[in-house]
Amino acid sequence: MTVGVNHYLAVSALLFGLGLYGILTRRNAVAILMGIELMLNATNINLVAFNRYVAPGALAGHVFALVIITLAACEAAVGLALVMAVYRNLETVHVDEINVLKW
Amino acid sequence: MGELGAFIILALVTLLPAAAVVTSRNLVRAAMSLVPSFLGVAGLFVLLQAEFVAGIQILIYAGAIAVLILFVIMLTAGGTGTAVRQANEQRVVGGLAAAALTAALLALLLRTAWPLAAGSLPRANVAAVGSAFLTTFVLAFEISSVVLLVSLVGALVIARRER
Numbered sequence A: 001m002t003v004g005v006n007h008y009l010a011v012s013a014l015l016f017g018l019g020l021y022g023i024l025t026r027r028n029a030v031a032i033l034m035g036i037e038l039m040l041n042a043t044n045i046n047l048v049a050f051n052r053y054v055a056p057g058a059l060a061g062h063v064f065a066l067v068i069i070t071l072a073a074c075e076a077a078v079g080l081a082l083v084m085a086v087y088r089n090l091e092t093v094h095v096d097e098i099n100v101l102k103w
Numbered sequence B: 001m002g003e004l005g006a007f008i009i010l011a012l013v014t015l016l017p018a019a020a021v022v023t024s025r026n027l028v029r030a031a032m033s034l035v036p037s038f039l040g041v042a043g044l045f046v047l048l049q050a051e052f053v054a055g056i057q058i059l060i061y062a063g064a065i066a067v068l069i070l071f072v073i074m075l076t077a078g079g080t081g082t083a084v085r086q087a088n089e090q091r092v093v094g095g096l097a098a099a100a101l102t103a104a105l106l107a108l109l110l111r112t113a114w115p116l117a118a119g120s121l122p123r124a125n126v127a128a129v130g131s132a133f134l135t136t137f138v139l140a141f142e143i144s145s146v147v148l149l150v151s152l153v154g155a156l157v158i159a160r161r162e163r
Helices: A005-025 A029-053 A060-090 B002-023 B027-047 B051-075 B091-111 B125-134 B138-159
Strands: none
Touching: A005 A029, A005 B002, A005 B027, A005 B091, A029 A060, A029 B002, A029 B027, A029 B051, A060 B051, A060 B125, A060 B138, B002 B027, B027 B051, B051 B125, B125 B138
């Protein structure tokens, strides 16, 4: 039995589900960002696997995976800067306690 | 057979630490568990003949993002203390929603007949990726570089202490 595209898709779906669980259940904003990183990784596995098995002659999957990695770095930098700013003003990083916009 | 064995090992190296990332009560442990998960994904990229993507994955994810996350956990309170409640009250609902989405994704992805094509990737992968970036995908390349600059400046402005 050889490794096919379905194996990679299964791993990617499981990783995506784990990341979603982290996003839905964590209170700490940094932990939510970690869940987002896991989901972005799952997306990259999908892109590269499809590049390998569906269009082996093209390199679009690699290129888009690299662009997503770049944007994930941007997102992590801005998101963590926001967490630091919120922590300095409200002295908490728990998203269920950040409710100053709620009436 | 060797490929299947390597795939199973790398999938476990990816998924088991990922489960620790989303469930561990100690956030430092969760952030450290990100590193083997990212390395496992890099190994999967190598199996998929994407060596350049694997290298960038190790450099940026396992190198930069994990360290950045660790820094912010250390600079903010409430992350390392296991006395703090880390999960909110929708653990059951969130678990059900994540499981439902995973099941739907698995059913959808595994049942679809993909238009598979035989053949392997070109040998000189890195050079081909580089020239693809500067010819076909030059717009995506330039836009992502502008986004990188903007997010760099934005992160500096947001994180700077106000006078």
